[in-house]
Amino acid sequence: MNSERTHIRTAAAGGGGDRGYRLRLVNIDCMRESVHFNVVMDLTETIADLLPYLAALLPNCTYGHGSGVINVMDGGHIVGIYPERITITDVTGSDQAEALCARYFGLIEQARSGIGSIQPVFQTAPKRSVLELYRELPKTNCGQCGHATCLAFAAALYRGEAARNACPPPSPRRDPGRRRRPARSEPTATLKPAGHPPGR
Ligand code: SF4
Numbered sequence: 001m002n003s004e005r006t007h008i009r010t011a012a013a014g015g016g017g018d019r020g021y022r023l024r025l026v027n028i029d030c031m032r033e034s035v036h037f038n039v040v041m042d043l044t045e046t047i048a049d050l051l052p053y054l055a056a057l058l059p060n061c062t063y064g065h066g067s068g069v070i071n072v073m074d075g076g077h078i079v080g081i082y083p084e085r086i087t088i089t090d091v092t093g094s095d096q097a098e099a100l101c102a103r104y105f106g107l108i109e110q111a112r113s114g115i116g117s118i119q120p121v122f123q124t125a126p127k128r129s130v131l132e133l134y135r136e137l138p139k140t141n142c143g144q145c146g147h148a149t150c151l152a153f154a155a156a157l158y159r160g161e162a163a164r165n166a167c168p169p170p171s172p173r174r175d176p177g178r179r180r181r182p183a184r185s186e187p188t189a190t191l192k193p194a195g196h197p198p199g200r
Contacts, residue, residue: 019043019045020043020044020105021043021044022041022042023039023041023042023097023098024040024042025091025094025097026038026040036091036092037090037091037097038089038090038091039088039091039097039100039101040085040087041085041086041087041088041101042084043083043084043085043086043108046084047083047084047111048083050112051063051070051081052065053111053115053118053120054070054108055070055122055124056120056121057110057114058070058072061124062124062127063121063122063123063124064124068082068083072160073159074088074100074160075161076090077100079104081104088100127158130154131154133157133158134151134154137150137154138150144168145166145167145168146162153167
């Protein structure tokens with residue numbers, strides 16, 4: 001099922017006409033019964049100038065000014081925000097699509113109205129890989145963060161679905177029965193009595 005809906009909203013006071021979007025639901029499996037869709041939200045007005053302000057409102061996004069796209073993981077959906085459209089992956093139906101589009105349209109309007117007060121972001125820090133995030137974890141798989149393993153937690157961090165402070169710092173507990181290994185002693189030199197030079 002592929003479908004299209006159009007949403008036009010009247011601009012807020014002071015705006016320049018009608019703003020809105022057309023929502024396209026694209027069946028990515030090409031099967032009638034499939035529940036996997038991508039959403040394409042075609043905007044009626046470019047948001048090129050708003051991208052740095054939107055980046056400021058999306059703390060886990062990736063954005064480099066001039067790239068023309070903000071990428072963000074949102075609850076398992078990969079979202080791409082371009083000047084003329086927004087794409088959202090893996091949506092399960094029209095209700096979810098409508099809710100996500102309304103949310104992102106709301107964010108656009110929030111960015112537009114906050115231009116005087118939002119500090120724009122022109123470059124986000126390079127996103128680290130799951131493995132890089134995993135390397136910084138205690139690797140005890142204790143489960144205190146709500147994930148079964150540290151690797152699962154690292155993956156959730158990568159997707160922006162977990163906060164780093166959900167993993168408590170490693171406990172400094174020591175095994176009391178374990179004793180420190182003594183430092184290796186230097187080999188003892190054999191002293192020969194004076195008057196017997198080596199080799200004689
Ligand atoms: S709380 Fe930290 S150490 Fe424990 S499983 Fe989660 S990430 Fe690993």
